[in-house]
Amino acid sequence: MTHKPDIIRIAQAIFTVSDLNASREFYVDLLGMNVLHEENNALYLRGVEDREWTLKLEQCGEGETPRVRHLGYRVRDEAALDALVGLADEQKLPHRWEEELDRPRMLRMQDPFGIPVVFYHDVKTHPWLLQEYHQHRGPGLQRVDHCNVRVPDVKATLDWYCAELGFRVSEYTVDEQGGYWAAWIQRRGGVHDFALTNGAGPCLHHWAYWMPDAMSIIKTCDILAGARMPERIERGPGRHGVSNAFFLYIRDPDGHRIELYTSDYITVDPDFEPIRWLRDDPRRQTLWGAKTPRSWFEEASPMEAFGGGIQEAKEGPLTGIPVHVI
Amino acid sequence: MTHKPDIIRIAQAIFTVSDLNASREFYVDLLGMNVLHEENNALYLRGVEDREWTLKLEQCGEGETPRVRHLGYRVRDEAALDALVGLADEQKLPHRWEEELDRPRMLRMQDPFGIPVVFYHDVKTHPWLLQEYHQHRGPGLQRVDHCNVRVPDVKATLDWYCAELGFRVSEYTVDEQGGYWAAWIQRRGGVHDFALTNGAGPCLHHWAYWMPDAMSIIKTCDILAGARMPERIERGPGRHGVSNAFFLYIRDPDGHRIELYTSDYITVDPDFEPIRWLRDDPRRQTLWGAKTPRSWFEEASPMEAFGGGIQEAKEGPLTGIPVHVI
Amino acid sequence: MTHKPDIIRIAQAIFTVSDLNASREFYVDLLGMNVLHEENNALYLRGVEDREWTLKLEQCGEGETPRVRHLGYRVRDEAALDALVGLADEQKLPHRWEEELDRPRMLRMQDPFGIPVVFYHDVKTHPWLLQEYHQHRGPGLQRVDHCNVRVPDVKATLDWYCAELGFRVSEYTVDEQGGYWAAWIQRRGGVHDFALTNGAGPCLHHWAYWMPDAMSIIKTCDILAGARMPERIERGPGRHGVSNAFFLYIRDPDGHRIELYTSDYITVDPDFEPIRWLRDDPRRQTLWGAKTPRSWFEEASPMEAFGGGIQEAKEGPLTGIPVHVI
Amino acid sequence: MTHKPDIIRIAQAIFTVSDLNASREFYVDLLGMNVLHEENNALYLRGVEDREWTLKLEQCGEGETPRVRHLGYRVRDEAALDALVGLADEQKLPHRWEEELDRPRMLRMQDPFGIPVVFYHDVKTHPWLLQEYHQHRGPGLQRVDHCNVRVPDVKATLDWYCAELGFRVSEYTVDEQGGYWAAWIQRRGGVHDFALTNGAGPCLHHWAYWMPDAMSIIKTCDILAGARMPERIERGPGRHGVSNAFFLYIRDPDGHRIELYTSDYITVDPDFEPIRWLRDDPRRQTLWGAKTPRSWFEEASPMEAFGGGIQEAKEGPLTGIPVHVI
Structure with missing residues (x-):
């Protein structure tokens, strides 16, 4: 293979959910996501800047475990798809x-x-809602930002994405022995399209939307509290040491974790030096020193296996979780 | 009369409007005001902190000029009403x-x-919506803040309100000859319940709501722009020199002017010294030096006369408008 | 006594500190408080809206325990002082x-x-810094807002302040048996000048400043984190269920607790009905459901006894702390 | 030439100024820019995210006209510089x-x-100040965002930058006859590194910094007003229709125009369709409909000619300015 496939950016995900109406209340009525298309058993959602759907929710079958069906990347052209088939x-x-x-x-x-x-190039886009401010609802989720996957071998995973798909590392975390505990890698020139966190996997740790500002994230907390669902707020709001972003983690009715995220930095320079953090540096997780709930480390969404069913989550060599936990 | 009537605060207004549906779109659909009660020809609106209606819109009759039917104050008790009858x-x-x-x-x-x-003490209150954040819409108008009336004799008017109703001056503006050009007077311990501006009157210059923060005011601009109604934005956003408030002036479909207002200061100290401004100080109108549209000085809502019909607007001795106008 | 003394508002506090330079770094260099006056062993500080000093820091003697020397209220006139002497x-x-x-x-x-x-009427005021924005530093603390004292008998304390000093209750918390666990009482027309929390006391739980907006509170977290002092951030930022305020609790180098506070509501209506909360309602402490660190309940500043020395902190009949604790 | 030179992003500018102390007060004391290096006759400034200096101010000689000495782009590698020499x-x-x-x-x-x-690849970077929040001053300018140059032939200029340097158009403005009146072109995946505005030129219209949020832009207005320099605020704050950014234009002591800018959108998709605006669409300049001061169209900074001296500003074929002007 002579050229790496040219990946543009993280672009979409499909989640299955146990009760589409409950999910609709969460994503549409409370978070204010925009329904681009609707079918009997599925909702296609987007943020106000998204010109295409970026999150599809599918009603899962009776007794099925809600899962992530796939994470999707946009690629530059059909040649990139050919290169991916070659790979x-x-x-x-x-x-x-x-x-x-x-x-x-x-x-x-x-x-x-x-x-x-999944990878795709060809897509039908739709007029965005960015300047249709009178139609924005709730906190106004803006655009898909990144995904974060829990994997048993962070180093092997990031190496493959960098070597084969051309990702670049913006930040990473090592434990006391120098083992890679987490990494943030990107194609788009921001902090990350894809992040990796150590743990049993592969499981989706979270799916993230860019927010217009920190106040819209605070508004999300108020909305969930107003709706008497404070338990949907898992962690934050706070400032990550990693990425410098202002963040909030919330859980949908099936436990799928959504991050609302704003204010990181640009990484387009060719000699950008990845930022290294120690796993137990108190400023790493939250610059302000706030501790992280244990659930944030222990819970994640299962992923669909290629042939159907759930991908088994395997443990890796690095065990334990950061010390700043509650 | 031995005691001054104890006025608590500005509390309500009634506007007549030429097209109640157009007004509903403006106040309810775009500004997100909350409908407390609705009748065939009237809407009773409130902000999220208001425990009672604070703005009533009435459909006016065929060919009638939209007007302000009254401005209303809450008083401490029935004795205050007796004192007012005595006065x-x-x-x-x-x-x-x-x-x-x-x-x-x-x-x-x-x-x-x-x-x-109008003055009233007895009122039936309703649960507020302050913490029902999931029900807030649009920019989230919070509570009635003040009214501003254009009058031909600012000094005489403020003197009467201070002497008879116990208002206190927080700020005032004089022209080069020392004539009173504007005044901000209060009962509630904030900057003002009632403001007076020089010009033909009496006419309502504006009716104001307190906003949760400056960003909610900016959001209002975006919403009106999104709805393709930028012409409803008359002045601002900006920071007033007077009052230090962050402000926006918008016009409803009948031209009634609404101010969205936040971040002033407290005036409860007994020896609070009124702040004096010169009319043509560029920092007075807008601390940032921005000029004011001429319409802001020249247009205002007529007021209803006691016997019905419109109160004739009379000119006063001070003429001209401030120099920082566009 | 025929008239209650007319208390205007909470106005000042004096803290003793073990290292005035460390305190100066915290209050002046990081929080950006303004030095109104300085002496060899004391700093007189104020917020940008304060026209007088509102917090005095005194270097305490060798081996002395840092403490609160007093909390001070402004009263309407000298007659109020006479009435207080009478009381x-x-x-x-x-x-x-x-x-x-x-x-x-x-x-x-x-x-x-x-x-x-302490109570005082006569005070020399100074030009405020409210519109001297180019001189604001750090997060821009605006004005003294309230104090919160931990006492062994909340009910007896609030009854005395209401009966003798004319305070009014805005919100209160009861435990499952109906015992008063906390109360927020006011003179100024906001949510509180003075709050009472159950526990060994009297001890100062916290001293609070009003902030211009939520973002200035978030900026405080960033500043303390930037200065590598995340441990000074004890609780928050968050939204209180009680008071609806956006808050942050920080600890000075001696452990004195400062609250940064914004966005509550007005309570001037004569029939304002106090809001009742159950102690273990998860939305009470933080509307978003966040738990409170144990230190927030267990630590407080000692108060000076009238004759000198430290006032002994006594336990009261209600024991335990709320369940939402970490 | 087989490859286009790989331009990464706009990166720096050099302005000459008539009084370096006055410029220091503006950029450092009021805007809070950070001095990376200082010489007798020059200041090297940067925002908190910048890892290198991004604006150099040079004292100009007696009687010289302050000017822009150059605009600088970072390129991917030395091969890009070779390609530029070839071009x-x-x-x-x-x-x-x-x-x-x-x-x-x-x-x-x-x-x-x-x-x-100028174009460069090799650069010595410095630790950024992004998370040194305790050292941020003023509104906290974050990073260089873009430059805007007034040119007599927008179409020819943008065509050359796209054809030879690989820029891509994100938005453009045409007059009623379809003539190109302005364009926004980019390399970095945001809205623009470089914008072109019709008029006599080449002259620098403005040099722009990314701001952390809209409130930091509002804070800039307050700071300039506090320093009694409201006349430094030329236009805004407002929301551009073009780019959707929240903006403010200010003028330094020599009239060099600085834009503070935040909240645009990403343009990384290969099939991103440039957004077309009509010159006189009221929502184009300011989504909220606010008019633009005439000076914004008529004043710009001269640029240095290659051999020294000032580049003569030539008029182009398109005349007039947009109608929404004051």
Whole structure:
């Protein structure tokens, strides 16, 4: 393979949910996400800057465990898809062509770590809502920002994404022995399209939207509190040491974790030096020193295996969690 | 009369409007005001902190000019109403008893300057929406803050309100000859319940709501722009030199002017010294030096005369407008 | 006594500190408080809206425990001071006249619960810094807002302040047996000048400043984190259920607790009904459901006894702390 | 030439100023820019996220007109510089090698339109101040965002930058006859690194910094007003229709115009369709409909010619200015 496939950015995810009405209340009525399209068993959602759907919610079958069906990246052109097929063939990665609403040609692949990813170039876009401020509701989620996956071997995973897909590291965390405990990698010139966190996996740790400012994140807390759902607020608001972002983590009715995120920095310079953090530096998780709830480390969404069913979550060599936990 | 009537605060206004549906779109759909009660020809609105309606909109009759039917103050007790009747009798001010939704006993009076005011103590309150954040819409108007009336003789008007109703001056503006050009007077311990501006009158210059913060005021601009109604934004956002408030002036479909206002200061100290401004100090109108549109000085809402019809607007001795105008 | 003494508002406090330089770094360099006057062993500080000093820091003697020397209220006139002397005489409360910078005549009294309070009317004020924005530093503390004292008998304390000093209750908390666990009482028309929390006392729980907006509170967290002092941030930022305020609790180098506070509501109506909360309602402490660190309940500043030395902190009948604690 | 030179982003500018002390007061004391290095006749400034200096101010000689000495772009590698030399040779563009603090090898070129630009790859970076929040002063300018140059032929200029340097158009404005009146072009994946505005030129219209949020822009207005310099505020704050950014334009003591800018959108998608505006659409300049001061169209900073002296500003074929002007 002569060229790396040119990945543009993280672009979409599909979650299955146990009660689509409950999910609608959470994502649409409270978070104010915008319904681009609706079917009997599915909602296609987007933020106000998104020109395409960025989160699809599917009603899962009776007794099925809610899961992440895939994470999706936009690529530069069809040649990038060809290169990805070449990579999949070469590395014997399971793959197939799929289609979805507005995306007639998506390459689904299971990466070497079991993460279900799709890649697409062709997409039908829609007028955005960015300047339709009178139609914004709730806190006004703006655009998809990144995904974070819990994996048993952070180093191996990030190495593969950097070597094969051209990702670049913006920040990373090591434990006392120098083992990679987390990493933030990017294609788009921001802090990350994709983050990796140590733990049993692959599981989706969270799916993140960019917010217009910190106050819109605070408004989200107020809205969830007003709706008598303070338990949906898991962590934050706060300032991450990593990424410098102002953040909030919330949990949807099935426990899928959503991060609302704003105010990071740019990483376009070719000699940008990745920022290194020690796992137990109190300023790393929250610059302000706030501790993290244990659930944030212990809970994550299962991912769909290529052949169907749930991908088994495997433990890796690094154990334990950071010390600043409650 | 031995005691001054104990006025608590500015509390309500009634506007007549030429098209109640257009007004509803403006106040409810765009500004997000909350409908407390609705009748065939009227809407009773409130902010999220208001425990009672604070703005009533009435459909006016065919060919009638939209107007302000009255401005209303809450008083401490029934004794205050008795004192007000005593004052009206003594000064031969037209007055009568009226009732309104949730307010069974309101004293309507025409003050010596022709301003239609009502006073009430007894009111049925309702649970507020302050912490029902999931129900807040638009920029989230919080509570009635003050009214501003254009009058031909600012000094005489403020003197009467201070002498007879116990108002206190927080700030005032004089022209080069020392003539009173504007004044801000209060009962509640903030900057003002009532402001007076020089010009033909009595006319309502504006009716103001307190906003949770400056960003909610900026959001209002975005919402009106999104709805393709930028012409509803007349002045601001900006910081007043007077009052130090962050402000925005918008015009409803009939031209009634609404101020959205936040972040002033407290005036409870007994020796608070009124702040004096020169009319043409560039920092007075807008601390940032921005000029004021001419319409802001020249347009205002007519007020209802005691016997019905419109109160004639009379010119006073001070003419001209401030120099920082566009 | 025929008239209650007319208390205007909470106005000042004096803290002793073990290292005035460390305190200066915290209050002046990081919080950006403004030095109104400085002496060899003392700093007189104020917020940008304060026209007088509102917090005095005194270097305490070798081996002395840092403490609160007094909490001070402004009263309407000298007659109010006379009335307070009458009250002190009648109830045999220790009292004496003192003077301080800009305040030549302060009545110091030990209230029936051992809290050292001073009252004054005469004060020399100074031009404020409210519109001297180019001189604001750090997060821009605006004005003194309230104090909170931990006492063993909340009900008895609030009853005395209401009956003798004319305070009014805005909110209160009861435990499952209906015992008063906390109360917020006011003179100024806001949520509180004075709050009472159950526990060993009297001890100062916290001293609070009003902030211009929520973002200035978030900025405080960033500043303390930047200075590598995240441990000074004890609780928050968050939204209180009680008071609806956006808050942050920080600890000075001696552990004195400062609250930064914004966005509550007005309470001037004569029939304002106090809001009742259950102690263990998760939305009470933090509307968003966040738990409170144990230190927030267990630590407080000792208060000076009338004759000198530290007032002994006594336990009361209600034991335990709220369940939402970490 | 087989490859286009890989431009990363706009990176720096050099202004000459008539009084370095007055400029220091403006940029350092009021705007809070950070001094990275200082010499007798020059200040090297940066925002808190900048890892290198991004604005150099040089004292100009007696009687010299303050000007823009150059605008600078960072390129990916030395090969990009070689390609630029090839382009300059091929198109006979004046060019030479220069060096500056921390940048030993800069290629200075005069583009075909007379704009003085430099390109560099090698740079010594410095630890940023992004998380040193306790050291942030004033409104906290974050990082260089873009430059805007007034040129007599917008279309020709943008075509050259797109064809030769690989810029992409994010938005553009046409007049009623379809003539290009303005354009926003980018390399970095945001709205713009470089904007072009119709008028006599080449002249620098403005140099822009990214701000952390809208409130920091409002704070800038307050600071300039506090310092009794409201006349330094030329336009805004407001929301641009173009770019959707929240903006403020201020003028330094020599009239160089600085934009403070936040909250635009991302443009990384390969099929991003440029947004087209009509010149006289009232929502284009300010989404809220606010008019623009005439000075904003008529005043701009001269640029240095390659051989020294001032580049003559030439008029182009499109005349007039937008109608929404005051």
